[in-house]
Amino acid sequence: IFRRLGENNLSPDPKPAIVVVYEASREIRSAIIFGTAVVVLAFMPLFALSGVEGRLFVPLGIAYIVSILASLLVSLSVTPVLSYYLLPQAKATHDHTDGRLLQLLKWGAGFLIRFSMRRAGILLVLTWVLVGVSVWELSKLGADFLPKFDEGSVQINVTLPGGSSLKASNEASSLIDAQLVKMQKSQENPQGPVLHFFRRTGRAERDEHAQPVNVGEYILTMNQDANYDRDEFLETLLTDMKTNVPGVGIEAEQPLSHLISHMLSGVKAQVGIKIYGDDLDKLRELAGDVRDAITDIPGVTPPIIDPQERVDELHVVLKPEELAYFGLSREYVADFVETALKGEAVSQVLEGQRRFDLIVKLDEPYRSDPYNLGALRLELPDGRGQIRLREVADFPGSASGPNLVNRENVRRRQTIRCNVSGRDLASTVEEIEKQVREQVELPTGYFVEFGGQFEAQRSATFLITILAAVSVAGIFIVLMMLYPSARITFQILNAIPTAFIGGVFALVLTDQTLTVASMVGFVSLGGIAVRNGILLVTHYFHLMEEEGEAFSPQMVLRGSLERLAPVLMTALTAGIALIPLVVGGNKPGLEILYPVATVILGGLVTSTFCEFFIHPGLFWKFSGKDAERLGRSESSDEELLRAATQQHT
Known part of the structure; x- marks a missing residue:
């Protein structure tokens, strides 16, 4: 609108401002509508995400789509009205020359556009060579599920070990406390990395994650003013704990990462190796073999085996013949033994507003003594007297059993878990899988599954890749509706690989891995890049249809230079908003936005540059008869419409 008003002011026969505003709005109407549709399609893969990644990124997709639809409504309604009232009398629309900065940019862009039209084929091949290099670089970056939180x-x-008492847990914790106090900030140690810490041992039976007293956790609040590297601190911490607290499994990670791992697979670590089988002793043996196989892998924290141990048990084995002789049922005897050992509520005790069950059971010394338990007397049916429990049951002296039996999908399971530090998750898991398969021989009926965050990363990556391809197919169909020419549509879609190149090299420069967050950045980047291509090509056709320009290098040069300012302004407004997120780095609270912003900013730079360095040449070199055909057909449609209007008048 601004440019058309300026051209109208130079015309010897200027049109009314409202006509100029209307025609300028109509000129870009289809480009804006189809560009918005493309962006919406590009974001569709986000809505297929489930689990943690879905909870994180679906709201982002909703917010972006709603905002861009609102901007579409504003651009088609409010913007033309404001332009009509504010721009016609503005001094800038009567200034007949571009600003110095824009003149300089057009001068430089002119060289790029002319070179593009002379060497279009070479530039296209070079683009796809760079795409191949980018894919190679991307494969070397490594992959994680989500960025590392801090x-x-x-x-x-x-x-x-399983079955450890609360006293044993407190003794081990006192050793850990002593090590943490040495790292705590104080007057003598102002650079101590730990501000304060607290401990929780076990969890109540009705807690969401009930745990025995042999399992505990510490939460350390870190000193943000201290100069320390997070990964180095965790490595040092684990080494000190392993040396000073032997026989105890120690894991260190971020609280949020711990919760995410638990929600994803039920394993409280980034990597969980699950062994399935029938015999618990064999499962524990195989778990030890797996632990030994992965202990020396670089980047793997000390592996921890689920604390399934054999503990002493009191077995009561009933005698079927004696039960039949005395006329007793198994259920009757089992209820009797349960009452003796576990107890039975016979009443309630009131203390103020609180109520407590009154439990009757054997005293502690008698509950664990088979001889005293066998001396208990059972009432016989029909008042036939009493017998001792040992007369209908045996009490094996050397009985034992597992303290815990884990199952998954009805199969017994043993889990080895570990975290990854100083290395990406995907390559670490690949090495873990290789070592386990090469060094651990599984008997028939036993198998291994690998779970944890990496499993969600693989699933999300595969899903986003497949749906992104479907989204590109949808974008292709939308573009074919706008320009029924496969050549022109593929030229516009070429903006996606040029943006991909910038996104990948931005990740390389900032030393980031490929995460679900960065993939979301690539998804959103594709829609933005294609939208700019639509704006450029639409203007080429406008010059041929409305202003009588022939399909020629001069038309391509003019159309590209006239679209230079809008395209640069679009990229700059997005870039200015993203620069603080990228320059600020991976700060606490910005872990999700940082990779998204990095990819989009890098892709914007390359796609905007290629918008004038590659795409004009592609349009001139490969559009040919399709561009002329579309220009003539749409121009003839306009002439028929004008003729019909004049005849009606």
């Missing part, structure tokens, strides 16, 4: 705190998980 909430300013660290969680230490402590696991003692």
Whole structure:
């Protein structure tokens, strides 16, 4: 609108401002509508995400789509009205020359556009060579599920052998406390990395994650003013704990990462190796073999095996013949033994507003003594007297059993878990899988599954890749509706690989891995890049249809230079908003936005540059008869419409 008003002011026969505003709005109407449709299609893969990644990124997709639809409504309604009232008398629309900066940019862009039209084929080949290089670089980056979080705190998980008492847990914790106090900030140690810490041992039976007293956790609040590297601190912490607290499993990670891992697979670590089989002793043996196989892999924290141990048990084995002789049922005897050992509520005790069950059961010394338990007397049916429990049951002296039996999908399971530090998740898991398959021989009926965050990363990556391809197919159909020419449509879609190149090299420069967050950045980047291509090509056709320009290098040069300012302004407004997120780095609270902003900013730079360095040449070199055909057909439609209007008048 601004440019058309300026041209109208130079005309010897100027049109009314409202006509100029209307015609300028109609000129870009289809480009804006189809560009918005393309962006919406590009964001569709986000809505297929489920789980944690869906909860994180679906709101982002909703917010972006709603905002861009609102901007579409404003651009088609409010913007033309404001332009009509504010721009016709503005001094800038009567200034007949471009600003110095824009003149300089057009001068430089002119060289790029002319070179593009002379060497279009070479530039196209070079583009796809760079795409291949980018894919190669992307494969070397490594992959993680989500960026590493830093909430300013660290969680230490402590696991003692199964069946350990609260006293044993407290003794081990006192050793850990002593090590943490040495790292705590104080007057003598102002650069101590730990501000304060607290411990929780076990969890109540009715807690969402009930745990025995042999399992505990520490939450450390870190000193943000201290100069320390997070990964180095965790490595040092684990080494010190392993040396000073032997026999205890120690894990250290971020609290949020711990929760995400638990929600994803039920394993409280980034990597969970699950062994399935029937025999618990064999499962524990195989778990030890797996632990030994992965212990020396670089980047893997000390592996922890689920604390399934054999503990002493009191077995009561009933005698079928004696039960039949005395006329007793198994259920009757089992209820009797349960009452003796576990107890039975016979009444309630009131204390103020609180109520407590009154439980009757054997005293502690008698509950664990088979001889005293066998001396208990059972009432016989029909008042036939009493017998001792040992007369209908045996009490094996050397009985034992597992303290815990984990199952998944009805199969017994043993889990080895570990975290990854100083290395990407995907390559670490690949090496873990290789070592386990090469060094651990599984008997028939036993198998291994790998779970944890990496499993969600693989699933999300595959899903986004497939749906992104479907989204590109949808964009192709939308563009074919706008320009029924495969040549022109593919030229516009070429903006996606040029944006991909910039996004990948932005990740390389900032030393980031490929995460679900960065993939979301690539998804959104594709829609933005294609939208700019639509604006450029639409203007080429406008010059041929409305202003009588022939399909020629001069028309391509003019159309590209006239679209230079709008395209640069679009890229700059987005870039200015993203620069603070990228320059600020991976700060606490910005872990999700940082990779998204990095990819979009890098892609915007390359796609905007290629918009004038590659795409004009592609349009001139490969559009040919299709461009002339579309220009003539749409121009003839306009002439028929004008003729019909004049005849009606």
